[in-house]
Amino acid sequence: MTAPILEARGLCKRFGGLLANDGISLSIEAPAGKVVAVIGPNGAGKSTLFKMLAGFLKPSSGQVLLHGQDITGLPPHRIARLGLVRTFQETTIFPDLTALEHVSLAQQLHRQASDLAVVLGLPRARADEARLAGAARQTLEFMELGSVADVAARHLPQGLLRLLGMAMGLAAQPRVLLLDEPYAGLNNDETQRAVALTRKIAASGVSVLLVEHDMKAVMAISDRIHVLYFGKKIAEGTPQEIRDDPHVIEAYLGQEDEELGL
Numbered sequence: 001m002t003a004p005i006l007e008a009r010g011l012c013k014r015f016g017g018l019l020a021n022d023g024i025s026l027s028i029e030a031p032a033g034k035v036v037a038v039i040g041p042n043g044a045g046k047s048t049l050f051k052m053l054a055g056f057l058k059p060s061s062g063q064v065l066l067h068g069q070d071i072t073g074l075p076p077h078r079i080a081r082l083g084l085v086r087t088f089q090e091t092t093i094f095p096d097l098t099a100l101e102h103v104s105l106a107q108q109l110h111r112q113a114s115d116l117a118v119v120l121g122l123p124r125a126r127a128d129e130a131r132l133a134g135a136a137r138q139t140l141e142f143m144e145l146g147s148v149a150d151v152a153a154r155h156l157p158q159g160l161l162r163l164l165g166m167a168m169g170l171a172a173q174p175r176v177l178l179l180d181e182p183y184a185g186l187n188n189d190e191t192q193r194a195v196a197l198t199r200k201i202a203a204s205g206v207s208v209l210l211v212e213h214d215m216k217a218v219m220a221i222s223d224r225i226h227v228l229y230f231g232k233k234i235a236e237g238t239p240q241e242i243r244d245d246p247h248v249i250e251a252y253l254g255q256e257d258e259e260l261g262l
């Protein structure tokens with residue numbers, strides 16, 4: 001049997017007296033290219049889970065496995081090199097750099113030539129430079145950002161900045177891409193565009209794990225959904241199963257800012 005693409009086993013995170021994640025287990029099974037969502041009311045522990053998966057927080061206990069390899073507690077850059085990449089947030093975007101420069105920067109994570117070879121201008125490093133420049137443009141084209149490649153980030157609207165963040169994640173050539181609230185703050189058209197591009201990413205063979213409050217988008221895009229509530233996982237299933245789950249409906253009752261799209 002092949003190992004799951006990504007697996008969390010009994011992840012716990014304690015902040016003082018608060019158990020923000022209480023034994024969370026989930027897995028993304030092969031084949032690659034699925035979209036899996038983690039939902040839950042505010043404070044349920046979704047961001048904490050994501051941070052542990054990507055190495056930004058050390059679990060109090062539990063394990064994270066990527067393609068069967070234990071990556072628990074590794075730093076984010078090592079996890080990214082192994083293929084699990086969390087998208088860049090707007091705070092990682094530099095106003096004066098162009099879209100292309102952002103993707104090129106993100107690629108540095110995965111450059112094959114050693115830094116020394118680059119400094120010495122060795123042929124292998126120069127060949128790498130050319131290959132990377134081509135790949136950066138391709139990534140922008142893939143995300144339908146080709147026409148704004150040379151536009152400074154300060155001139156890009158929110159919807160395109162979000163796509164640029166995804167393009168930067170893709171530049172690291174992930175096998176699993178973690179998207180943290182990819183549609184938050186986007187208008188309807190921007191959300192539809194971002195959802196379509198998320199699908200395109202998954203169709204290209206990259207497994208996508210996302211945390212999102214926009215239930216309409218989550219229900220439309222997810223193959224599988226995991227629901228957190230006060231640090232515990234209370235449900236897992238297809239969008240239809242989640243919509244019909246009485247525990248989930250109960251957890252969401254009284255939430256004013258979120259709807260299950262029932």
Ligand SMILES: Nc1ncnc2c1ncn2[C@@H]1O[C@H](COP(=O)(O)OP(=O)(O)OP(=O)(O)O)[C@@H](O)[C@H]1O
Nearest residue numbers: 015016018020040041042043044045046047048049
């Ligand atoms: N660094 C921290 N120190 C102390 N408590 C924290 C820390 N990070 C998160 N928490 C707490 O852990 C709980 C879970 O927070 P988390 O951000 O993971 O929830 P969430 O589901 O992502 O919420 P939201 O949907 O509002 O982003 C909350 O009660 C939060 O206040």
